[in-house]
Structures are given as C-alpha cells and as structure tokens.
Amino acid sequence: MFKLIFKQYKTKSSSPDLTDVINVDDIDIKQNDPQKNTNNVQRLIISNEQNVQLIPGIKKPSDWRAYALTHHPGIIIIRNPFTERGQRYWTARCLRDYPRKPNIVNLNERLFNDAVRSDWWKQLDQCNDRDEFQRIKAAMRWTTFGYHHNWDTKLYDEQMQSPFPEDLSILCRLFANVLGYCDFKPEAAIVNYYPVGSTLSGHTDHSEPNKSAPLLSLSFGQTAIFLIGGPTLDEKPTALYLQCGDVLIMSEESRLCYHAVPRIIKTQKNWNSKLTNEDIDDADNGSNLLDMDLFQKVGDSNFWQPFSNYIYDSRININIRQVLNPGDLKLS
Template sequence: MLLDPSSSEYKRARRHHYKTTKNRDGDTDPDWTPFRAAEKKYKARFPPPDLSGALDLALLDASRHADIEQTGWKGRPDAVRVKEIDLDDARQKPGAAGTRRAFAIVDVPGLVILPAFVSDEAQRDLIRWSLRDHAKYPNETNLDTHYILPHSGLWSTYLSSPEIVVQPRPPSSATPSNSPGPRRLVSNTPASPTTFSLITSTPKPSSVPSAYAQPISTAQLVPRLRWANIGWSYHWGTKQYDFAREVQPVGEPFRRVCLEVVRSIRWQEVFGGAATELLDGWEGTSEWRTWQETYEPDAGIVNFYQIKDSLMGHVDRSEICATSPLVSISLGNAAIFLVGGLTRDVVPIPILLRSGDIVVMSGPACRRAFHGVPRILEGTLPTHLDEGDTVTGGTWTPYARYMRTARVNVNVRQVFPSGFDPRLAQA
C-alpha cells in the first residue's frame, strides 16, 4: 500500500522518485501557472499527494465510509465552500437515483456536485452500456483510425474471443493532420451562434492511421480504448464538431440520467441569488429558468481512463451553447478533478470524485472554466463494482476485472441552444 511509509511499495516509489527527480529544476518553467502547479501536485506518485485540501462530499454519507476507509484516499467534506441545494423530486420518478443531495460550489457559480446520485445498480448498467453497447460502430472511438475493429464491437468480441487478433489499418502516405491518440491541446475558436458558419466551413481532414500499429489481440487492445464519441461527431484535429456528419442518438441510459439531473436541480437556488461579477449579469437572463423543460443533450464523450492516465487542463468551448448544463458521470476508480477559472492563472479547486458522483457545469463562468483530471486514485474501486459482488450472477466478472484499473467518465453536453436551428443558421 503506497500510503504506508513502512511498506516495500512505498520504499520502491521513494527510490524511483529520488532517481528521476535528482537533476530537475522545477521552478524555471516559463509555462508555470497555478493550474499547472496543482496538476503537478496531484500527479505526484511520490510522496503521494496530501488530499486534505480536496473536497470529498462522500464523507457526509455514512453508507460510503467502509469503501473510503478501505482505500486510504480521503479528502475533506469542508475543504471548499459549498451550499447544499434542494432537489425537485416531483418532476420525475427517481430511476437511476441513489442519494439525492446536491451541493453548489460557492466560488464557481454554476458548478453543482451530486454525490452518489447514481445507484450502485445503475452504475453497473452505465459501465456495461459504455463498454459493450456504446464504444462501437457507428460511434467513433480513438482506436478506429488505427485498427479495423470488429463490427460487433471490441468489447463483445473480447468477451467471446479474447485471443482474436485485430488488424491495423494500412498506413497512409498522407501527412498526419489529426491524430486521435491521447487528447492534445489544440487551440480552437470558441464556438457561438455567430461563428457557426465559420465552423461548418472549416475543412475537417480525416485522421491518418499510425504507421506503427501492429496486429494485436482484443485483450491487449481493450485497455487502449481512450474515448468514444456521443451524438454529434467531434473532430479532434480542429476541436470542432463536424456538423456535416450524421448525428448519432445519445444512448438512452446516458440521456435518462442527464435529464433526471437537470430536471431535479432547482436552478433558482443555483443562480437566483448569485449576483457575482463572474456571471456578468447573465444570471438576470431567463435562460436557466427554462432548463428543466428545454435541456436536451446531443453530444459528448465517454472517457476511459487507466490508472496512469490523466486529462490535462482544458476548456470545453466547442459547443455553440456556452451556458447549457454539461453533465458528467464518474464511474469506477475515484479521481481528482480540478476546476479553476477563465484562465490558468486562477487557483483551481480540487474535488475528489467517486463512483456514482455527478458534476454539473453550467452558466458562463463554469462552462468556460479550465478543468482537468490530473490523477486517478489507484485502489479505489468500490465493493459494488468489484468481483466480490454476487448480485449479478457472475456476468459482472469481466467488467470488474476491467474496472479494477479504470475510471469511466460519461461527459454529456448540449451543443445547440434551445431554439437554434442549425439548418437555418447554415443557409
């Protein structure tokens, strides 16, 4: 256990740390910003980061204590200023709901956390859906560019024939324009109704297969799955949606959770009294007042993280609507989520996200805030997702095996503001 200084694992990590950091001068980096500093702090393998500054709302819930104690990783329920808000249950019969509490983060207006909103069973359903039903044709994944994936999907093929070999796509002679490997920083024009036609007319060259991809078994390829697209097709090279491509339906299990979340939040309690300069008067518009009725997700991404993966600080600004709620569902191992402000110079707030937690990013301040996931916390898979669970009669076993070293994040957005017709805008 890495958190125990007398363990051999800790001593090995300490030796490795001294060896790899001996000659490094960390203070001369010209790109240093408070956001980068926080990323570096939470990425550190040795010594393991101190999480006492991280918001950990699971500590308010006695039913989660056993899982938390088992893992050792723990933040604090009062690390940042929060305001508990009421949820509206009347609109929809709770379906996926676990715990029904919600907290607004006072210093980031529009940021709402709903700890353990997704029930244990619904978490398993969403993980199954992500791997088996969603990460396959016609939804694009990071692997499509480089491999000829089975039509029935990589995951289902892996379950029936883990040793089957997947062939790489033949290398192309074209110059690489867009490599959908790990996510990279590409600076893009912030989308808005006025830049819409510019976005639709920007060329979206297709990505080029790697010249190095080798034949590989499905069992080896599964952990390399990094993302799968939801809804409108996203073009990674330009960081713009490709509206020329057919929009796929948002999977019903994803959509249901998102609607349930947005319809149950009393937005009046989030924005009603929030006259802050960060919102710049937007809270006085009527937009948020209709979200319970008008919100409809149409795009997004499923992120598949292995323990060593991270997602660097970024702003999701490709959506034409820059204020509509983005709903983000955490599944599997816990993670540190950082949310800052409109630039990397704002010191970010660290939040410990555990399986079943939901983050909602809404309004102009929060939707355009830098955020990222510097760290997946190893060994934090909750018991109800681990093999020990007999409720599902053994069918969960391969999922448990995958999830032991993984975190899945379902990140759902609304590209178009309600009332915006892309066909009219294009004409």
C-alpha cells in the first residue's frame, strides 16, 4: 500500500491528484470545507513556553501554530515558527557551512575533488559552466554530522564524529522543550538536499540505540509531499505538505513508522522579498546564540542571492536525532 501511494505522487508522466494531501493551514482557514482534507488534523495548544530560551529568527511560541495528526499519534507539525530572516539563516547554514569538513558529504571522492567536497557551496556559486553546475547540484544529496551514520552497516560509528553545531543544538532543544521533551539531546543530523525531481523512498529510522527520543525534521526551500505511514509497508500512508520553515516531530508510536518524500513541488513564494520590521529588530538584539555575522548578512540581497538561487528549485531538510540512551556515555 505504501509503495503504491508513493508511486502515485512520484509519477512523472502526469500531474498527480493532490486533493488528499493535507495542508495544515486549511484547518484554521476552511474549517468546514468538505473539499479540504483536514479531518485527521487537530490544533495543539502550546502551553509550555515558560523557561524556554528564545533565539533570534524564531517567533514567540505563543504565536506558533502546532498540529497533531489524529491517525498518527506522535506526529506534530509546527507550521513555520521562523521569521523570514530565520529561514534564510538556516538555509545558508545548510548550504555554506554544514557540508564543510570534518562533516561528511556524499560526493564521491573519485568524481569530485577535495575542494568541491569540502567547499561545495562556494564552487557552485562560482561555477560558470552550466553543465558542471547541474552536475554538482544534482550529485549533492546529503551531509552528516554529530555521530555519523554508516550507510553500509546501518550503524552509528563511535570513531566517526564531528561536533554538533551549537546553534542547531540550541534550536532543537527549544522545539523539544516547548513540546515537553525537556531531556532531548541532539546528537546526530543528516541534511538532505532535494533538487526538484528527487525523492526519498519509504524507510524507517531505527539505527539509533535510543528509539524513544523524538526525531526532529526541519524543512526549508520548496515544498515536499511527505508520506507518513504505519509500522509496516501494509498500512496506507497519509500525505501532507511540508513547507519552508515547517518543523515536523516524529515521536511516540510514529517515531518508528515508515515515511517518505515522493515529490518536491515548486511553490510561488518569493525568496527575495524584503525583510519585515520584525526581521530587522531581531538582527540587533545582541544575542550570541547564532552566528550573528551570518544572521546579519542574510538580510543583504546580494549576499542572499546565491542561496535563493539554490532553493528556487530545491528543498533542504535537516533531520536531527538523539542517538544515546540517557546515562550512556558511549555507543556500545
């Protein structure tokens, strides 16, 4: 069942029927519209915003809109809690910084030299040859940091670790704390890059020794159709849109359920629109929780241009996990 639905959305020959894809925005806008598929969506009240340390680029938790899917207990979607500048900052971190050494990128050593693999973004930005640009862009699919996942053995490797970025750790702990997961420790991350046309097939994430901590997933750039299914491939999955800035939490029963990205959809969002006053105030608040130099610079349209060129037809996803069980100091 899962594979059939995946295929329907992936189809290249014709545009798929999107009427069943849930857009969590619809629950607030069109409560009773029978055309909109929202009967599985429930708005969540966020009450746990005391004692959370706010960071630049994020709206106040009382302004967040969070939703649960009643047929998939443990799935929570926070609909874009980022400011426009916040979305730009994390996009730039994923493109410019996170693929750098000692983090690992998927680019093959035989096909791409060290300079490209370590400074992928710069090479792409400076590339004048259209074919070469497309070749690098299509080849770059993921980068990992924290504990590295070995894709062959499907195990995390104690010997292979790179530091987990402090800003991303603070961001993840903020989301986890507001949702009541006060002990969440971000220890491993995969950044997935999805040029339009790319997909991620159905899988479960079960390599982490800790399978009870939630998994956090952040989306930037173009919109994904995301499928969330059950514990086996037999259950029919639910399709929903993940848009720029959305935060998806897979917890409880859904933590180990099948999921996939069958399609990336190009939306009309203007990635170069002017920043609002909220964004401008945020940049001067004296915080040192983020790379404030980058946070300032993404407001400059010349600096931001190459990043907006990339997300013009691509999506970026950051997938964050806790690996160790509480009390464990090592993997094995």
